[in-house]
Amino acid sequence: MDLSDTPEEEEFRARLREWLAGTLPTLPAEPSPDDWPGRRAYDLGWQRMLYDAGYAGVHWDASPTLRMVFLEETEKAGAPYVGANFVGLLHAGPTIAAEGTAGQRARWLPPILRGEQVWCQGFSEPDAGSDLASLRTRARRDGDVYVVTGSKIWTSHAEVADWCELLVRTDPDAPRHRGITWLALPMDADGVTVRPLRTLAGSAEFAEVFLDEVRVPVANRVGEENDGWRVTMVTLSFERGTAFVGEVVACRRMLGELARTARGNGRWDDPALRRRLGRLDAEFRALWRLTQWNVSEAEASGGVPGVGGSVFKLRYSHARQELYDTAAEVLGPDALDLDRPWVLDRLSSLSYTIAAGTSQIQRTIVAERILGLPRGR
Amino acid sequence: MTLRFRLTDDQRALRKGVRELLARRFGREALRAAVDAPGRLDRTLWRALGEAGFFALRLPEADGGVGLGLPEAVLVFEEAGRALLPGPLVATHLAAGSVPGAAHGETVVAAVDGELAEWLDAADVVRGDASGAVPLRSVDPLTPLHRVPATRTDPWSALAGTGDVAAGTAEPVAGTGNPLAGVPGPSGGASGALLGCPDPLAVLLTAAEQLGTAGRVCELAVEHARAREQFGRPIGAFQAVQHLCADLLVRAETARAAVYAAAVTADPADIAAARLLADEAAVRGARDCLQVHGGMGFTWEADVHLHLKRAWVRAWRAGGSARSEELLAAALAG
Secondary structure (H helix, E strand, O other), X not given: OOOOOOHHHHHHHHHHHHHHHHHHHHOOOOOOOOOHHHHHHHHHXXXXXXXXXXXXXXXXXXXXXXXXXXXXXXXXXXXXXXXXXXXXXXXXXXHHHHHOOHHHHHHHHHHHHOOOOOEEEEOOEOOEOOOHHHOOOEXXXXXXXXXXXXXXXXXXXXXXXXXXXXXXXXXXXXXXXXXXXXXXXXXXXXOEEEEEEOOOOOOOOEEEEEEXXXXXXXXXXXXXXXXXXHHHHHHHXXXXXXXXXXXXXXXXXXXXXXXXXXXXXXXXXOHHHHHHHHHHHHHHHXXXXXXXXXXXXXXXXXXXXXXXXXXXXXXXHHHHHHHHHHHHHHHHHHHHOOOOOOXXXXXXXXXXXXXXXXXXXXXXXXHHHHOOOOOOO | OOOOOOOOHHHHHHHHHHHHHHHHHOOHHHHHHHHHOOOOOOHHXXXXXXXXXXXXXXXXXXXXXXXXXXXXXXXXHHHHHHOOOOOOHHHHHHHOOOOOOOOOOOOOEEEEEOOEEEOOOOOOEEEOOOOOOEEEOOOOOOOOEEEOOOOOOOOOOOOOOOOHHHHHHOOOOOOOOOOOOOOOOOOOHHHHHHHOOOOHHHHHHXXXXXXXXXXXXXXXXXXXXXXXXXXOEEHHHOHHHHHHHHHHHXXXXXXXXXXXXXXXXXXXXXXHHHHHHHHHHHHHHHHHHHHHOHHHHHXXXXXXXXXXXXXXXXXXXXXXXXXXXHHHHHHHHO
8 A cells, every 4th residue: 555656646736737737828818617618718728728838638538546646736737627518528528439449449539639619418308317228319320310309407508508418219119228229419510509508606517408309410320320329338337446536635725714704703712613623634535535545446447437437436525514513603693695715616515416327226236236235215 | 657546456455364364264164153252362373463473563574573564564453353253452562562472472461541441451461551441331341441430631642652641650450460561651652742643553453444344244144135025035135225325335345445535644533534424434333233134133142233333442542533533624724
């Protein structure tokens, strides 16, 4: 067991720090959360800077450890995260890289890496959330196109996306997992309607996407027809334990800020609050170590993520909500003021135990796949 | 690319070896026999542990030790916790090298820890001031306890290695009659004294024992959930039971990362964090395991209660969780 950097990592870290120190001051001002075109331009611009500096592919071809170092250092330096590039860099891109033809890779990957195109994800449907394999958006073959009709929900960045990685049902008679196909949908195609979805935080982070007889070329299919479930699982297992590196770093920084705020407003004198902060510090120290453990395991297994992902997500999503609840205690009545720091974040954090598999679904996964308990209902 | 934060082959082999040794020397029959003879320490077993290097693990080979480090000690103590191995293991391990005979299992060393002391009557040597200690009827049949009068000075200074209190006031505990009783301060005291808190190594090794319990109760719960049938199927097929088991694993694995990392860094704050996570994983884990066992869990015959009671005892060591929480809070605000 070792937690120190290898010489290679040390050099990577030092070079990255130096680059960040020189580059971040040249970033334009961050656009407001509601300025979608502004956010698109900002996120793509940052990706272009990474590309020019040789870091564009860090999510794809770097080892899990180097990727973790990258995410740790960029977060510590206050650099932007992937933003609108999330699906392109972390879901659609890796899927195309793993399952696409040479022609498809040449067509779609360079624009993602260079910060030219935004992808969104069309997986969930109003009636297919945790039970994704029950999705019903239908694709009918008509010569060399699929004609797609249905609707998708929780699609981030749909308003500004060029492409959508879309799961459709191509064989309604096959067993659920075997009649699904993965398509690249151009968002400007006829019959695509995007309707923003206002979250409880008041912002429009997601959208519904309605598809009405949309014609998608068969050439846009990645993988075989009806093999989309397997193709998608390649995507979903890509994160290799590093999905939350930046967020854990950010939470640890926030704990320090909370302690300073509590000292400033006198709430630090309450031993119950102090102890709660101390326990949260233990929690996020542990989550950081669990991240390092999972990354080491992924490294050892040749990049395949271990069973740690569900364990981490369960613990982390709960801890992060607890962090914001504690922040509210530090803030006192200010916790009801949307203009105070952490108050909007507290609202956003309510999605953590729901998004990407609810905590209940995660527990069932842990029980059945890791602990080997009999399949239940 | 090298692989780092995971067990090396040697560490896996060590863990396997210790598990096998304990299964041989302290299997279920021996465990239940120990439960039926409370307060008695098996000196033959103690010497066997000594011969196996349990106490001399971290002493340099030149001094007759095994020459291994803190991560290895943590793995060994995790196995001890898993097996519910009784005795003042942490105190004796930390005394190896400074108390004659401790390293090789000939001397049993107990330590006063705040207002409690484990295994006083069975010990040859007691570290800290045990004067006025009164036996209490221990909740854990495998850990005899004494209540030590509320402290004369800082309860932690003796354990922190300053030694003043112990050297000045210690008397041999009645019945031990050992001239070495009351020798001051265990190892690792410098940083402990600096922080005014208990020896971080004692805290870490206790956390390792808690981790062993956390892992074991998770296994016990899963085994029972697979085997026990109600309503025509294993209770492990019910989501309510599945989710209890999943939480057992999540707590144990999160604690594992924290405890192993603290063994690598030996940083007092990392150790405080590890202890909080490990206490929670052991105590709540044993509770949930008991719940999964249903009526069986409430019996003396099932081992679950032994894990819960031991976890409770360990959770009181070194000032309890409050001390560690305050230490971390102070570091945050610093």
